[in-house]
Amino acid sequence: MISDGLLVAVEGIDRSGKTTLVAALTAALTAAGIDAVARSEPSRGPIGAFFRSITVDTSLPATAAALLSAADRHEQQSALHMQLTRHRVVLSDRYYLSGLAYHLAEGIDPAFYRSLNEGIRRPDLYLHLAVAPAIAANRGEPLQGRWEQPTFTATLPAAYERCIALLSESEAARFIDIDAAQPSAHVLGAAIAAVEALAVERNPTP
């Protein structure tokens, strides 16, 4: 009997393919008989909507941005817990790792950001879509906004690596790096394998 679903965080830089993967993975897991549902951050709630509205504002102090993103995550915890109660797998298009990495890249101390995130549900699995910023930038329209300037995005891969190392030491979650420069079908295949392995492990057939 499963009382709590599995939380899978899909993380990576802008245009690494997170939204594409979350949609395809939700459909593929559902087709395989695994009840899956999607969510995203920044959320569509009041704080998430406000946070999204300031993503063009480069004058907002880094500390204020970090506080807002953590507040959005806290505000959404009850909705997330409800999804985890009702579904076997919840797929989050960005979660705590993205916050840690983006705000670290803006100079926020990871220990400070971690303290802001005390009490949030930790993911069971992180899928990190790793792709060079130069490849991601060529997908679609030119990037705009606070977190999409080339000088900033160039620093993100190292920030993600550092945050993955930090969280791997302190959290029980599993981290899977997926080469997101590969075609979408390859990315999806790797993600399905990782989630199915976790689902089987947590709920072995008697």
Ligand SMILES: Nc1ncnc2c1ncn2[C@@H]1O[C@H](COP(=O)(O)OP(=O)(O)O)[C@@H](O)[C@H]1O
């Ligand atoms: N593996 C991939 N290879 C090439 N293009 C991709 C891949 N995954 C997604 N895309 C395309 O890149 C763009 C950004 O994808 P998206 O899923 O919105 O990224 P994100 O949610 O990480 O910002 C979209 O046009 C999408 O079709």
Ligand SMILES: Cc1cn([C@H]2C[C@H](O)[C@@H](COP(=O)(O)OP(=O)(O)O)O2)c(=O)[nH]c1=O
């Ligand atoms: C979740 C999160 C996102 N971000 C940033 C990364 C993105 O550049 C930006 C918007 O997220 P994004 O995934 O691009 O959302 P959408 O496509 O719906 O606009 O928010 C943070 O800075 N901190 C966070 O904690």
